[in-house]
Amino acid sequence: MAAVRPLFLLLFSFLFSFFLFPSLSLSASEAQALIQLKNSFTQANDALSSWVPNSSPCKSKWAGVMCFDGIITGLHLTGMGLSGKIDIVALLEIRGLRTISFMNNNFTGPMPEFNKIGALKSLLLSGNDFSGEIPKDFFSHLNSLKKVWLNENKFTGNIPDSLAKLTHLIELHLENNQFTGPIPDFKKPINSLDLSNNKLKGQIPAGLSNYNASAFSGNDGLCGKPLGKVCTAAEQADDSAASTDDSAGSDEDNAGSSTNSSQIVVGVVIGLLVLFIMVVFLKTKRGRDDDFSQLEKEYVEEVVEVHVPAATTRNRAIESSRGKNSEAGSRKGSHHGKNAMTDLIMVNDEKGTFGLPDLMKAAAEVLGNGGLGSAYKAVMANGLSVVVKRMREMNRLARDGFDAEMKRLGRLRHLNILTPLAYHYRREEKLLVSEYKPKGSLLYVLHGDRGAYHADLRWPIRLKIIQGIARGLGFLYTEFESYDLPHGNLKSSNVILDDNYEPLLSDYAFNPLMHPSNAQQAMFAYKTPDFTGYQQVSTKTDVYCLGLIILEVLTGKFPSQYLSNGKGGIDVVEWVQAAIQERKESELLDPEIIATATSENSVDQMLKLLEIGGCCTEGDPQRRLEMKEAIRRIGEIQV
Numbered sequence: 001m002a003a004v005r006p007l008f009l010l011l012f013s014f015l016f017s018f019f020l021f022p023s024l025s026l027s028a029s030e031a032q033a034l035i036q037l038k039n040s041f042t043q044a045n046d047a048l049s050s051w052v053p054n055s056s057p058c059k060s061k062w063a064g065v066m067c068f069d070g071i072i073t074g075l076h077l078t079g080m081g082l083s084g085k086i087d088i089v090a091l092l093e094i095r096g097l098r099t100i101s102f103m104n105n106n107f108t109g110p111m112p113e114f115n116k117i118g119a120l121k122s123l124l125l126s127g128n129d130f131s132g133e134i135p136k137d138f139f140s141h142l143n144s145l146k147k148v149w150l151n152e153n154k155f156t157g158n159i160p161d162s163l164a165k166l167t168h169l170i171e172l173h174l175e176n177n178q179f180t181g182p183i184p185d186f187k188k189p190i191n192s193l194d195l196s197n198n199k200l201k202g203q204i205p206a207g208l209s210n211y212n213a214s215a216f217s218g219n220d221g222l223c224g225k226p227l228g229k230v231c232t233a234a235e236q237a238d239d240s241a242a243s244t245d246d247s248a249g250s251d252e253d254n255a256g257s258s259t260n261s262s263q264i265v266v267g268v269v270i271g272l273l274v275l276f277i278m279v280v281f282l283k284t285k286r287g288r289d290d291d292f293s294q295l296e297k298e299y300v301e302e303v304v305e306v307h308v309p310a311a312t313t314r315n316r317a318i319e320s321s322r323g324k325n326s327e328a329g330s331r332k333g334s335h336h337g338k339n340a341m342t343d344l345i346m347v348n349d350e351k352g353t354f355g356l357p358d359l360m361k362a363a364a365e366v367l368g369n370g371g372l373g374s375a376y377k378a379v380m381a382n383g384l385s386v387v388v389k390r391m392r393e394m395n396r397l398a399r400d401g402f403d404a405e406m407k408r409l410g411r412l413r414h415l416n417i418l419t420p421l422a423y424h425y426r427r428e429e430k431l432l433v434s435e436y437k438p439k440g441s442l443l444y445v446l447h448g449d450r451g452a453y454h455a456d457l458r459w460p461i462r463l464k465i466i467q468g469i470a471r472g473l474g475f476l477y478t479e480f481e482s483y484d485l486p487h488g489n490l491k492s493s494n495v496i497l498d499d500n501y502e503p504l505l506s507d508y509a510f511n512p513l514m515h516p517s518n519a520q521q522a523m524f525a526y527k528t529p530d531f532t533g534y535q536q537v538s539t540k541t542d543v544y545c546l547g548l549i550i551l552e553v554l555t556g557k558f559p560s561q562y563l564s565n566g567k568g569g570i571d572v573v574e575w576v577q578a579a580i581q582e583r584k585e586s587e588l589l590d591p592e593i594i595a596t597a598t599s600e601n602s603v604d605q606m607l608k609l610l611e612i613g614g615c616c617t618e619g620d621p622q623r624r625l626e627m628k629e630a631i632r633r634i635g636e637i638q639v
Contacts, residue, residue, distance in 0.1 A: 030072055031057055033093035034065070040087035043106075047080035063563055066099065067369060074099035074122075078447070079558060079570075081105065086112045103127050103149065111155070115142055122147040126173065133157030139166060147171040151194065159184055159200075174198065175218075183208065183222070195219070203231045344433070345403070346422045347410025351384055351435060356424060359388065359433070370493070371522040372507060373429070377436050385436035386421065392429040393518035394510065399425060405513060406432075412479065416472030418496055418504040434506065442503065442549070443492040447558045458596035459606065460639045461501050462553050466609065468503040469495060470634040473546060476508055477539070477627055484538055485511040488525045490545035491562060492552055527561065529619050540621040543630055547616025550634075551576050554610050556590030573617045580614050598639055605637050 031053075038044050038051050050063045058067035066074030072094050083106035091097060091114075098119060104127035111134050114123055118141050131154035139145065139162035148163065151173040157180060163172070164184035171192040182202035183195065193208070193215050201221025208215075209225035216222050223231035344356040362378035369375070373391040380386070397405065406423045413419065424431035439445060442465065445457065473487065480486040488511040496504040511519055520526040530541045551572040552559050559572045579588050585607050597603055612633050618624045625633070 030094050031055070033090040034062065034072075036090040037087045040085045040090065041082045042084040043081050044084075047077075047082065061563075071096040073097065074101070076101045076448075077105070078102070078124075079104040083107055085109075088113045088116055091117055098122070098144075100124065111138065115139065118142060119144055121145060121168075124149040125153065126150065127152040129154055131155060134160050136160050137162050139163045142166070143168070145169060149173045150177065151175040153177050155179060157181070159195075344422050344424050344431075345406065347407050348419050348421045351421055352382065354380060354382075354384070354422070358382075359386075364388075371524070372489070372510070385438075386433050387436045389432045389434075390429055391432060393515070393522055394430050394513040395427065395518075396513055396515050402430070402513065405509075409509065412475075414472060414475045416468045416503055416505060417475060417508075418506040437496050437498050437504065439497040439499065439501070441493045442495040442497060442553075443562075445497060446492065446552065446556065456501065457592070459593040459602055460596075460598060462593055463605070463609070463637060463639060464501060465495070465497070465503045466550055466553055467634055467637070469505065469546065469549060470631045472503065472505040473542065473627060474631045476505070480509050483509065483512065485523075485525055485542060486539065487542045487545070488519075488537075489523045490542055490549070491524045492549055493562075494524075495549065524562075530621055533619070534621070538621065539627055540624050543616050543624050543627050544621075546627075546630060547613045547624075548573065550609060550613030551617065554590065554593070554606060554613065555588050556592060573619075576610065576614050576617070580611070585610055602639070605639070609634070609637050 034051055034057055035053055038048050041048070048063055050060065051057070052060075055062075057065045057072060058070050064075055064077040064080070065072060066076055073096050075091075075094075075097065076099070078101050082102065086102065086107065091100070097117060099122040100114065100117075100120060101122070101124035103124050107125075107128040107130060109130065110132040111130055114120065115138050120142055121144050123142075123145060124147065126149045130150070133156055136158070138160050139148075143166065145166050146168050147170065148166075149171070152175070155174075155177040159174065159179050159181070161184050163169075164186045167188055169186075169188065169190055172190050173192070173194045175194040175196040175198070177198050179195075179198040179200055181200065183200055183205055185205040186207055189207075193211055195216055196214060197218035199221065200216075200219040202223070204216060204222055204224040204227065206225075211226060213226045213228070216227055223229040344354070344359065346353050358380050359378055362380045365377040367375040367377050367387065372393070373389055375390075376388040378386050378388050394402070402425060406420065409420050418434055418437075420432055420434050422433040424433075440448075473490075476486040487505065487508045489507040490505070494505065494507040496506055498504060511523065511525070514522065520531070524545060525531065525537045525541045528537075528541055528544050530537050530544065548559055548561060551557075555570075555572055555576070557570040557572050557575075560570055561573070576585075576588055579585055586603065588610065589603070589606055593606065594603060597606075612625070612630060615625045616630055
């Protein structure tokens with residue numbers, strides 16, 4: 001019964017606010033709350049200059065504000081030099097907030113009261129100067145937390161017992177603090193764990209004995225597996241006592257759970273009644289909503305069952321005109337005229353075939369909302385996970401022309417190209433389906449909260465990624481030789497990494513599908529100096545974007561060019577060009593890859609690649625390398 005409560009409350013609160021009061025999904029109070037938060041910081045005027053009153057955080061793309069369809073879902077204020085107080089009262093006004101990242105800033109003092117924000121999924125505070133003890137029960141009400149990064153601070157005292165009781169926790173980084181005492185017994189496996197370089201002592205719990213020894217190094221008082229240090233009888237006794245205390249705490253929690261059970265039942269009953277009323281209300285209100293729009297509207301918070309809504313009168317007429325073969329036609333890739341609403345056209349059946357009904361019944365998770373539209377992860381009943389992108393601006397070509405382009409993309413086969421699986425066509429919006437890769441994008445592995453993979457980005461892997469991107473571009477430049485922009489949207493968020501860190505290019509060759517005004521708003525090529533300074537784009541623009549990724553990978557810095565207002569991150573192009581002129585190139589390299597050099601000349605190879613990146617990002621397109629030359633030179637770099 002306890003599991004019902006958070007799911008039900010999430011479902012109820014989201015539907016109530018989103019459906020019945022859509023105008024409140026991003027109220028003016030949330031923008032005011034962000035201004036209030038900004039005013040609590042010091043050194044924030046430059047980094048957060050886009051945060052201005054009387055503008056919309058989502059529509060105006062305030063720096064570091066993550067949105068999904070007008071709802072603020074995350075604050076990624078990483079590496080902005082911020083300090084001062086974090087106004088928790090202001091954060092409580094942002095009802096959709098799920099991710100907080102204040103990594104690599106200058107905050108000090110005790111842990112802020114983030115535990116008041118009960119729906120958080122990621123709390124990322126690495127690289128600050130937070131200090132003091134964290135209360136034992138701090139995480140008790142943060143039941144949704146998946147990722148906790150507190151490393152590189154000055155926290156003291158015991159690791160909070162409540163942290164070990166989080167049932168959804170998959171990443172925990174506490175390294176390089178001053179935590180003391182025993183390690184609590186975590187009840188669930190954690191994908192990414194690092195407790196190194198603290199002052200922990202006692203026996204490592206048996207449930208953590210299969211982790212790498214590096215996760216516990218730098219704690220002289222720890223013993224047991226996997227460290228290989230045998231525990232004394234006294235240390236084992238201390239561990240047994242700690243386990244007894246933890247068990248007592250669990251009994252208290254169970255007692256509290258029983259006490260609240262009647263409240264949960266009452267809440268569920270009342271909530272179901274309200275939901276029933278809402279469903280009746282929505283059926284009268286939904287009108288012309290198309291089937292696929294429900295994939296977005298019925299998104300709750302993380303993973304939910306997405307159902308095809310009851311057919312409207314208009315939809316029923318269409319369905320009856322199709323007869324019994326509509327779903328079969330969808331699976332075979334046929335379509336039934338421009339009014340068809342359930343067509344999913346397969347262009348690549350290497351992962352099997354499926355129809356829109358399969359997709360609509362899949363468990364769906366929102367991945368983000370980028371320039372081209374919203375992206376979802378959908379897990380279908382057969383186990384296939386796909387990424388679904390909704391794109392509203394691809395209206396330059398009529399249906400036949402769009403079909404031809406999609407089929408052309410579906411025929412592409414290359415190690416470094418993410419080939420679409422299927423698409424859905426409507427005049428107002430398009431749907432593109434491709435295979436989901438668990439590692440995600442290069443952007444998140446480098447800078448985001450995907451710490452389980454970041455540690456693998458040694459020099460050989462980073463070089464492999466750059467060379468794979470170059471090979472993929474070479475293929476696109478052959479296949480789309482006549483295009484002004486064979487890629488056009490090249491950035492690290494559109495480089496997907498497979499299980500072996502082989503890069504896959506996505507969101508390519510879309511420029512001919514979009515009206516110029518829409519392309520200027522949505523595609524990264526139009527954010528480069530080529531367009532902002534010269535009002536033109538060309539194949540040299542793709543070269544610039546390639547160079548930017550090279551500099552990003554080698555320095556490990558988040559490029560300010562990816563932000564709409566250039567505030568936040570680092571202008572890696574200007575930084576690198578200045579260092580090259582001063583012959584200080586070696587100071588630019590990410591220390592993490594210098595430490596993983598595999599031979600004496602590895603640093604020289606890094607610097608050669610850095611030089612290529614610099615040549616690709618020359619401000620004057622005429623002075624840049626040609627794509628063919630850049631690819632050739634990248635291919636010559638050896639580990």
